[in-house]
Amino acid sequence: MVQKSAQPSQKPAPNSTRRSERSRRAIYDAALALVSEVGYPKTTIEGIAARAGVGKQTIYRWWPSKADVLLEAFLDLSEQASELAAKEGQEPFEFPDTGDLAADLKFVLRATVDELLNPRFEAPSRALAAEGVVNEQLGAVFVSKLLEPSLQLYVQRLRSAQDQGAVRPEIDPRIALELFVSPLAQRWLQHTGPISYEYVDTLVDYALHGLTPR
Known part of the structure; x- marks a missing residue:
């Protein structure tokens, strides 16, 4: 067979x-x-x-x-970090509103210092920020997808402070947040000085209380 x-x-x-x-x-x-x-x-x-x-x-x-x-x-890396935090039971990041504006701002800015100094995030975020200055299209995407969502959290917290009487009602929150964020970003990008918890705490104190004698 x-x-x-x-x-x-x-x-x-x-x-x-x-x-x-x-x-x-x-x-x-x-x-x-x-x-x-x-x-x-x-x-x-x-x-x-x-x-x-x-x-x-x-x-x-x-x-x-x-x-x-x-x-x-870099966007994917950020999403992975958020997913990992969710798996570990951490709540999505929200700007704290404890009723103490200075404490809340310092808390968030200290977290920002940690991220800016994290080797996984520092090199790509620095490269994208620099490239976005000369590449208008890339810069627009970088701002809209990465920066602006974070900045809007500052806006919301400052508006809450206005409702609580902790910030003058005529203040524009979108401009006011730059008093905290812009100096930190400039120092980090241009290496004009170290960034630290003490530095961002001082930014908050100067911005909230002004420079002239009270």
Whole structure:
């Protein structure tokens, strides 16, 4: 009797969606790692592709420039941090409203110092902030997706302080928040001095109480 040859087992078709997501994740990781290791000017599409194990055509299919790769990778990093906090039972970040405006501002600004000095966030956020100055389109996305949501939390807290009588009613909260945020950002970006808890506490005290004798 002649035996029939066994039919070859059918292998499942490769999942292109899963493969694309794996490649995308590798590109994110490569971009963030290279910016931290060699700096933004030396980071290239070719370097990202080699580090991620993909062809540079794959990157150009999804992003027009290294700045766009880095921006999306940084947004993803921020989302991962939020998801991790949620898994650990932490509430989504909200600006505290304890009734003590100075204490609440100091609490949030100290948390901002911690993030700005975190190696995972510092290099990519510094690179994006600098690139956003010369790349108007990228800068607009950086502001709308990363900066403005945080700034609106300051606005809401200052408006609450106005309702409580702790801030003059004619004050524009959107301008007032710059008294705290802008000096910290400038010092961090331009390396004009160290940033610390003591520094941001002093910003709050100066801004809330003014410079002239009372």
